[in-house]
Amino acid sequence: MSNQEKLRILVIGAHPADIFDQSGGTMAHHVKRGDWVGALVVTHGARIHDKVISNNLFTAATIPQGDKLENMMKDRADVKTEEVFCACEILGVKREDVHFLGEDDAVTLESKDTIRKIAQIIRKLRPNVIITHFPMENGGVECPHANTGKNVMRAIFWAGSVDPEDPNPANKVAQVFFFGGGAAWVRGGLWDSLHGYTNDVFIDITDVIELKLKAIDSMVSQAYAGAYARKRIECSDGAFGQRAGTSYAEPFIKLYAELHEYLPVTEDALKLSRMSDHEIIIRRSYKLKTD
Numbered sequence: 129m130s131n132q133e134k135l136r137i138l139v140i141g142a143h144p145a146d147i148f149d150q151s152g153g154t155m156a157h158h159v160k161r162g163d164w165v166g167a168l169v170v171t172h173g174a175r176i177h178d179k180v181i182s183n184n185l186f187t188a189a190t191i192p193q194g195d196k197l198e199n200m201m202k203d204r205a206d207v208k209t210e211e212v213f214c215a216c217e218i219l220g221v222k223r224e225d226v227h228f229l230g231e232d233d234a235v236t237l238e239s240k241d242t243i244r245k246i247a248q249i250i251r252k253l254r255p256n257v258i259i260t261h262f263p264m265e266n267g268g269v270e271c272p273h274a275n276t277g278k279n280v281m282r283a284i285f286w287a288g289s290v291d292p293e294d295p296n297p298a299n300k301v302a303q304v305f306f307f308g309g310g311a312a313w314v315r316g317g318l319w320d321s322l323h324g325y326t327n328d329v330f331i332d333i334t335d336v337i338e339l340k341l342k343a344i345d346s347m348v349s350q351a352y353a354g355a356y357a358r359k360r361i362e363c364s365d366g367a368f369g370q371r372a373g374t375s376y377a378e379p380f381i382k383l384y385a386e387l388h389e390y391l392p393v394t395e396d397a398l399k400l401s402r403m404s405d406h407e408i409i410i411r412r413s414y415k416l417k418t419d
């Protein structure tokens with residue numbers, strides 16, 4: 129990969145923790161290789177997964193109204209924004225490369241306004257790779273991740289053209305990688321039975337798994353820090369690693385079919401083909417250091 133052109137990779141998530149949860153290891157890998165990695169978080173995420181808004185208020189007899197609730201939400205959104213900056217710093221993503229649309233996460237809709245804002249950010253940051261949510265997650269039904277994936281897809285299309293309110297020229301991307309499906313890819317609900325797609329790219333993140341753990345540990349406001357982060361990594365990244373022949377991996381679904389000059393056999397596939405079953409089991413067995 130030494131003659132590989134440096135990539136510009138923009139990771140776009142619906143909620144503050146999504147990009148770390150789904151692609152934190154991959155982000156760290158590309159930063160280490162010298163690629164540019166930027167992040168865009170679409171909603172402030174204060175309504176869901178928040179200790180104060182979605183947990184404490186869940187059991188309250190009455191909900192504060194008007195400015196009081198709005199100010200609480202703003203405070204919690206600020207906390208979550210700082211957590212994103214902190215997690216990005218752990219992975220090596222610079223603060224100036226982290227962007228927020230700050231949308232309310234009550235209901236994430238397919239929206240022309242959101243699409244336009246994302247398109248403008250794409251034209252400004254000029255990525256050639258985008259990582260985002262799978263537009264058919266949960267069947268594409270009432271799913272904020274799916275709607276974000278759809279908004280990003282339309283924004284990619286719009287960013288390939290001009291906008292009278294944007295001085296930046298059009299930008300096209302070379303490839304889109306969608307966050308792969310749930311941990312063991314088993315049916316978690318009715319919509320999952322519609323799957324006709326599979327994770328087709330695995331990134332080996334074993335060498336940066338402790339960094340990913342630290343990044344998820346930063347997500348204190350939604351209770352991901354601590355036991356959950358460890359359990360999630362072992363069950364999910366561990367399951368994908370097991371499938372891919374390593375200890376921990378992140379899965380992706382590639383959008384565009386690829387054109388190659390020669391058959392695309394990866395270095396890792398050749399390496400695995402030369403390992404004994406025992407060596408592969410050892411390779412799969414590295415365990416996260418949890419303290």
Ligand SMILES: [Zn+2]
Pocket residue numbers: 142143146273
């Ligand atoms: Zn999310």
